[in-house]
Amino acid sequence: MSALIEFQEVCKVYRMGDSEVWAADHISLVIHRGEFVAIVGQSGSGKSTCMNIIGCLDVPTSGTYLLDGRDVGSMNKNQLAEIRNKLLGFIFQQYNLLPKLTLLENVEVPLLYAGVPKPERHRRAQEALEMVGLGDKLRNKPSQLSGGQQQRVSIARALVGKPAVILADEPTGALDSHTGREVLRLLQQLHDDGNTIVLITHDNSIATQAQRIIRLEDGAVVYDGDAHAPEAVVTAGAIGTGGAS
Amino acid sequence: MSFFESFGLAIKNILSSKMRTFLTMLGIIIGVTAVIVIVGLGNGMQNYMKDSFSELGTNTLTVSIPGRGSSRSVSVDSMYQLVADNPQQLDKISPTVTMSGTVKIETETADSTTVTGVSEDYFQMKGYGISQGRGLNYVDVAQRKDVCVIGQYLNQAYYAGGAVGQTIKFNGTKLTIVGVMSQKSDTMEEGGSDDCIFLPYSTAARLSWTGTISSYLITVVDENQAAACKTLVEDYLYGIFSDENAYSVTSMAEMLDTMNSMINMVITILAAIAAISLVVGGIGIMNIMLVSVTERTREIGIRKALGAKERSIMQQFVIEAGTTSALGGILGIALGFALSSAASVIISTLMDSSMSVTPSMGSVLMAVGVSVGIGVIFGYLPAKKAARLNPIDALRYD
Numbered sequence: 207m208s209a210l211i212e213f214q215e216v217c218k219v220y221r222m223g224d225s226e227v228w229a230a231d232h233i234s235l236v237i238h239r240g241e242f243v244a245i246v247g248q249s250g251s252g253k254s255t256c257m258n259i260i261g262c263l264d265v266p267t268s269g270t271y272l273l274d275g276r277d278v279g280s281m282n283k284n285q286l287a288e289i290r291n292k293l294l295g296f297i298f299q300q301y302n303l304l305p306k307l308t309l310l311e312n313v314e315v316p317l318l319y320a321g322v323p324k325p326e327r328h329r330r331a332q333e334a335l336e337m338v339g340l341g342d343k344l345r346n347k348p349s350q351l352s353g354g355q356q357q358r359v360s361i362a363r364a365l366v367g368k369p370a371v372i373l374a375d376e377p378t379g380a381l382d383s384h385t386g387r388e389v390l391r392l393l394q395q396l397h398d399d400g401n402t403i404v405l406i407t408h409d410n411s412i413a414t415q416a417q418r419i420i421r422l423e424d425g426a427v428v429y430d431g432d433a434h435a436p437e438a439v440v441t442a443g444a445i446g447t448g449g450a451s
Numbered sequence: 452m453s454f455f456e457s458f459g460l461a462i463k464n465i466l467s468s469k470m471r472t473f474l475t476m477l478g479i480i481i482g483v484t485a486v487i488v489i490v491g492l493g494n495g496m497q498n499y500m501k502d503s504f505s506e507l508g509t510n511t512l513t514v515s516i517p518g519r520g521s522s523r524s525v526s527v528d529s530m531y532q533l534v535a536d537n538p539q540q541l542d543k544i545s546p547t548v549t550m551s552g553t554v555k556i557e558t559e560t561a562d563s564t565t566v567t568g569v570s571e572d573y574f575q576m577k578g579y580g581i582s583q584g585r586g587l588n589y590v591d592v593a594q595r596k597d598v599c600v601i602g603q604y605l606n607q608a609y610y611a612g613g614a615v616g617q618t619i620k621f622n623g624t625k626l627t628i629v630g631v632m633s634q635k636s637d638t639m640e641e642g643g644s645d646d647c648i649f650l651p652y653s654t655a656a657r658l659s660w661t662g663t664i665s666s667y668l669i670t671v672v673d674e675n676q677a678a679a680c681k682t683l684v685e686d687y688l689y690g691i692f693s694d695e696n697a698y699s700v701t702s703m704a705e706m707l708d709t710m711n712s713m714i715n716m717v718i719t720i721l722a723a724i725a726a727i728s729l730v731v732g733g734i735g736i737m738n739i740m741l742v743s744v745t746e747r748t749r750e751i752g753i754r755k756a757l758g759a760k761e762r763s764i765m766q767q768f769v770i771e772a773g774t775t776s777a778l779g780g781i782l783g784i785a786l787g788f789a790l791s792s793a794a795s796v797i798i799s800t801l802m803d804s805s806m807s808v809t810p811s812m813g814s815v816l817m818a819v820g821v822s823v824g825i826g827v828i829f830g831y832l833p834a835k836k837a838a839r840l841n842p843i844d845a846l847r848y849d
């Protein structure tokens with residue numbers, strides 16, 4: 207297995223007046239191709255910061271981030287946009303579909319920016335929607351769908367460009383437990399198909415769906431290992447928001 | 452993302468809020484309409500002027516010699532000699548004696564008829580045709596014959612079309628009608644250009660008891676040289692009177708030029724004022740686009756997360772602004788044309804003249820160009836703002 211994501215002493219510091227917040231505090235980690243990793247931690251522990259850096263939406267203050275062997279820190283905005291387009295698929299907590307576009311058009315957006323010609327775009331978007339079980343709603347608008355369905359559209363959009371990594375930030379956060387489980391099952395299926403998945407959550411019970419857990423606390427990694435080891439869900443003396451349940 | 456895809460996206464966005472788009476475009480619509488109608492009005496006025504002047508003859512000089520403040524005078528013969536001496540510049544000459552008095556046909560009085568004494572060349576100089584009988588000839592003039600040529604209106608109104616050989620009375624003198632002129636204006640009416648009588652200038656001078664003839668019509672060889680010919684005649688008259696107030700020479704071509712440049716100036720100023728509303732329209736577009744960027748911050752964030760480059764976002768907004776104002780421009784053109792033809796109808800019914808408001812192709816092209824340009828220029832700033840948005844901030848934005 208080759209290293210797909212590699213953090214070397216990555217730091218992200220927010221300065222607000224005199225105070226500094228170390229949202230990422232010397233994080234080093236390696237995620238390989240084909241892994242299903244959950245990044246967990248309480249609110250404010252630095253998960254989103256981590257995800258933004260992995261997702262090339264933000265760059266580290268210091269340290270090195272290698273994505274597929276390439277140093278992201280030295281890239282310009284256009285190159286970052288290209289990386290996001292080609293290598294990354296995002297699934298957001300709030301789905302973030304474009305309300306004026308149909309489902310098909312929504313799923314086509316990454317392909318549009320990749321310059322894929324229209325007929326191929328159509329075909330691939332349709333396939334992706336069929337795969338998440340929404341092949342019969344191509345012309346619908348997002349507002350006509352339930353939350354779970356919308357999240358499935360956003361999953362279709364994330365995988366349509368065949369990215370190297372699928373990044374899911376609290377994908378079940380806005381869903382009831384039943385539809386949440388369905389979405390997780392879908393992610394599991396994507397993993398089984400060989401996709402690399404990074405799942406970000408504050409909920410241990412969801413994190414345990416992954417193979418591996420990286421636990422963050424105050425911007426630092428406090429656990430990195432098997433999701434099913436007993437230590438994985440026990441935080442160092444924390445009365446956790448997402449304690450073992 | 453290709454231009455056409457951006458364009459499609461722009462159309463979609465524009466159509467998704469029709470009312471707002473319409474209001475945004477309103478400034479452009481009004482501006483373009485105003486420019487087109489004003490330029491059309493100017494064109495119409497110029498054409499109208501040109502027609503009226505060419506009726507008067509742009510190749511003619513009108514010479515008036517009141518002889519004020521001078522005991523000298525200039526004879527008809529010396530005026531003829533002036534023309535004969537300058538064959539390169541001056542073509543023909545005719546004295547014009549405007550008469551006032553009563554015109555009677557049998558017992559009926561024609562009040563509005565103009566009566567003018569002219570030479571035998573006058574009809575040719577003015578391009579007037581003779582439809583019945585003959586025109587005036589040299590013998591009529593030399594012998595001061597009591598003959599005349601009448602306009603078609605008189606012929607139709609009083610002689611049932613058979614005036615030649617009949618007589619007409621002017622201030623009690625019986626004139627024999629030797630010819631009838633072709634119809635000059637589209638509609639013949641009392642007091643119009645077809646309600647006229649022409650008699651030999653020598654006869655006219657005799658009837659009106661004037662010794663000297665004080666006005667002349669001269670045709671020039673080349674109407675582009677009208678100004679030089681005018682100077683020639685003026686110099687000659689100055690040589691006689693040594694006083695510029697004693698005479699005046701008017702060149703129709705020069706007057707037309709002056710009129711045209713005056714109209715042009717007025718039209719340019721009006722069009723410039725109208726164009727200000729295009730700029731105001733552009734600011735309206737910028738305003739709405741700025742609002743739109745704020746409203747669509749989240750959309751921009753999503754698009755950026757999914758791989759949109761700054762250039763794509765920029766292109767999307769600029770094209771949207773350009774399309775909005777181009778659409779406004781097209782509506783403005785349609786409205787401009789509609790108003791122009793309405794104005795033509797109104798002017799021709801109210802003012803009883805055939806002036807037509809004719810929008811020029813140039814103003815249409817300019818209107819489209821300017822409105823697209825304005826959209827792009829005023830859309831640039833909001834588009835730049837959109838493109839620069841940080842995707843993380845934009846995604847977090849609610």
Ligand SMILES: Nc1ncnc2c1ncn2[C@@H]1O[C@H](COP(=O)(O)OP(=O)(O)O)[C@@H](O)[C@H]1O
Pocket residue numbers: 220221222227228229247248249250251252253254255256
């Ligand atoms: N843009 C920012 N400016 C200042 N502080 C920030 C910013 N983003 C995050 N932080 C701080 O960094 C820390 C980590 O935040 P975040 O990565 O959002 O955590 P999580 O997603 O785990 O809740 C928090 O203390 C937060 O207040």
Ligand SMILES: [Mg+2]
Pocket residue numbers: 253254
């Ligand atoms: Mg967060």
